[in-house]
Amino acid sequence: MSDSLGVLDRMTAIFEAFDEDDRGLRISELAERAELPKSTVSRLVSALVRQHYLERDGTVIRLGLRLFELGQLAEEPRELRAAALPVLADLRRATGRSAYLAIRDAHEMVCIAIMRGDTTTPLICRIGGRIPVHATALGKAALAHADPAAVDAVVATGLAASTPSTITDPARLRNQLVGVRRDGLAVDVEEFGIGVTSVAGPVFSPPGVLVGAIGVSGLSGDIDVEASGPHVRGAALALGRRLAPGGVPPRRPSH
Template identity: 35%
Template sequence: MGEPAPRRETVIGKVVLILRAFTVDRTTLTFSQLHTRTGLPKATLHRVAGDLVHSGLLDRVDGRYRLSGLVFELGMRASVERELLEVALPFLEELREKTRETVHLGVREGTEVVYVAKVGGHRQAASPSRLGGRMPLHATAIGKVLLAHAPAEVRDRVLGAIRTRLAPRTITNVDVLRTQLDAVLEKAVAFEHEESAVGIACVACPVFDAHDTVVGAVSVTGPVTRFHPASHVSAVRAAAAGITAALARRDHDGDTAVPPSGTKPWS
């Protein structure tokens, strides 16, 4: 639901199918596994995979395929995520030191959260998030922030198709979630209580660019046995506000964007 389906009849569509077959959990795949995951005819898959190896987008080692270093290099050139990550890392580290818990930075892709940074806390929590991994927007605090600020068509699409339960307390009631999203817009903070995984709680705040558009969200996560999200709101807001201000300064210094045009909810 989070990504548009590639057009299987085109060469690019076949390439995308193959590249997407690799996940955070499955970084190497056999030809048979690629065939199962892509559904491409074997002859077609063999030809396209061979071309990807020849072009340097895939590596083939001991009969198994994996994404190459070139894919990572190209991914790091994605300007928005790279700039956001470069600016955010000092604030994420500081937030981790203040809270001693796991800190995340996430962005929205379609109807999913993509975690672009995860800084492990001094007291590790068994969070289901993975660096580079994806989660549905409605099931996490970061996701709720991003969903609340998403375009109306994205919000309507998610609210109209909530079926995925990651845990017993995942919110699938549209009215309840809609009320929470309205509160996120009003208070610039979102909470999660065992909705992505049993035993996990989380608090998240939005990060804005110089155009007052939400480009990501920061969160702190911990186990419900000792972690109280409300007590960390100020720290998460401060980190998000710091990243927002740093993005605005960088854009202003580079004359690539106008300064923020409005007062943020926490100002």
Template identity: 50%
Template structure:
């Protein structure tokens, strides 16, 4: 199917990639080089890819489309003052994320000067069960959402990732009661986070906000009230 092949080609680009040649695109997508040459030619014509010598890179047209396609653009704009305040108050990295399938997608990140170099990036994804933002959202989502996550398997990501369904369920119950989720080296070595859900009118999570820092520098219990307050304020501010 042509649409699936185009999606595979565009999805082959990873953070840090500048330009990719036909051989590398074929290797990453599993497509024949002849198909890669033909499809990239069409994508260059449409402005979705750009030529860079014998290679291609993502085109500006993709950025333009992405700006129009942001379904949560209003959420990002509304959240920015709260994220900025949290960053100034804690000097640590602040995330805004939503759930898509079994993963969280980071909509905005405000990096703190004293924060660790985290693998998260705007538009990036991470398994929901291995993040504080993911657990905050799951705790305030329908049971069917959690069932989907559990059915996909709780893959180990960091040294302390929760891989037992029963333990995850117990944590989510506590998170529902307290309104704050914690992550201690579940997504990576030395990283700790506190997150709180951004709730819609029905009480279900639309997103989550988190503060992340080094586990030996940040006491997440101390910053969690600020995260909780920001998430509640944003929840009230959203239409």
């Protein structure tokens, strides 16, 4: 059982090594991003290519058709992502920073869309990647509007420190969430990544149902939190207006 879990962990690391902007990666690049031995990556890639989860074009590896087919089964995140892409593009253009959309899954946020901005800034997550709700602006933007039982559950799991700046005191986190609800914005200053600051806001679909969080991140010395705030709020409102009740875009009538 533990060996199987280890294999799944390694396969997941390979899938998460791909970036939205990637046109394909070589084995050495995959190994570096996944932080796995090159021999291990080569062996797993061969198996995944046989099952069509990955595709090989010479020395370049790409995500395969079967993986995308499975991804289509997650319809709501897919449709939410499609609605968000133009909004994220506008947010990236307005701020010059990487823009993200994420949805909450218990004590984690799952990134479902990313528009990369300044390439010198490391991404805080990848498509499908998970980040903690308590240590990120995206997470706190969503958690601030969750019911008290959800906040209690997050606190009960333990507020693990990602950096020395992570808030690990439950009372301090709860106080911060009150401010997020009041201001409509969440900020983390190097709480999840050293040298990286993020700003995020909650996204609501009619009639006020929380569906996720949208935000930007940048190098702490470069990003202007105060200037970014109105753009993030505007993006959250713009995306909410594109959604139908239930958190997905209205379906176009078939002809």
